[in-house]
Amino acid sequence: MQRYFITEKTNELKGETAFHIGKVMRMRPKEQIELCVGGVCFLAEIVSIDKDMVEVQYLKELASVPNHVKITLIQGLGKQDKQEIVSKYATEFGVSEIIFVPMKRSIVxxxxxxxDKKMDRFLKIAYEASRLSHRDAVPQISYKESLDKLEYRFDHLWVAYENDKDVSFLDCVKNIQKGDSVAILVGPEGGIDEKELAFLASKGFQRVGLGKRILQTEIACLYALSVIDAHLESQSN
Structure with a gap:
């Protein structure tokens, strides 16, 4: 079942959504799709397909996938392909927001x-990942010029640091409660500078290790998100 995100609940779909339905997927009247607006998703049936517009009829509201915790990934700027990997797979792991930020050891x-052009590119990747993984909403993606431009209003703040292997990230994650907000910061390829670590500590970040191995930056964030996701799944069962 194809899922699309729209800005308002309308019976007339246009633009890229209509193009994808009619030209890419070559769908026909009476076929069904899922349409999401503002985090609420509906089952809809295609009534007609014209050159630039698809008319639909809404059938019912779909059960939502509860997102009891807001997870923000703060990702140190890496090479271009790494930002794309993070945008895609962090979205599939259910992150609420991705903030890219240059750090002292960032290569690029x-x-x-x-x-703006790059953020639009990453948002399109996140949009497609949200569609294919059947999320109810697309995560926010933004860019901050430096660490001191971030807002540090979270219930839990963690920074992944390879030298803190004795601090169990899983034990930290077990403290997450329903309704909490979480920030996990992952540094770039070159790691995190000591001054940056000191600054983050002053903002309340706790240093945590992600297992016993050294992980690449785009993999480290996925490791962290998978641990959080597994904990939340176990709590919901």
Whole structure:
């Protein structure tokens, strides 16, 4: 079942959504799709397909997948392909927000004139990942110029640090309660500078290890998100 995200509940679908339904998927009238708006999803049936518009009829509201915890991934800026991997797979793990931020040991940097274009690219990747994984909403994706531009209003703040292997991330995750907000920060390929670690500690971040191995930056965030996801799944059963 194909799922699409729209900005308002309308019977007339246009733009990229209509193009994907009619031209890419080659769907026909009477076929069914799922449409999500504002975190609420509906089962709908295609009534007609024209060149630039698809008319649908809403059949029923679908049961939502509860998201009891807001998870924000703060990702140190890495190489271009790493941002794309993070945007795709962090979305599939249910992250609520992804914030990319350059750090002292980041290999690449973004010119101010290209930031919006790059964030649009990553948001499109997240949109497609949300569609295919049947999320109820697409995560927010943004860029901050530096760590001191972030807002640190979370119930739990963790920074992944390879030298803290004795601090069990799973034990920390067990403290998450329904309704909490969580921030997990993962550094770039070169790691996190000591001054950055000191700054994060002053903001309330706890250093945690992610297993006994050294993980690449795009894999480290997925490890952390999978541990959180597994804990939340166990709590919901």
């Amino acid at each position: 940097s973004y010119d101010s004139s290209s930031i």
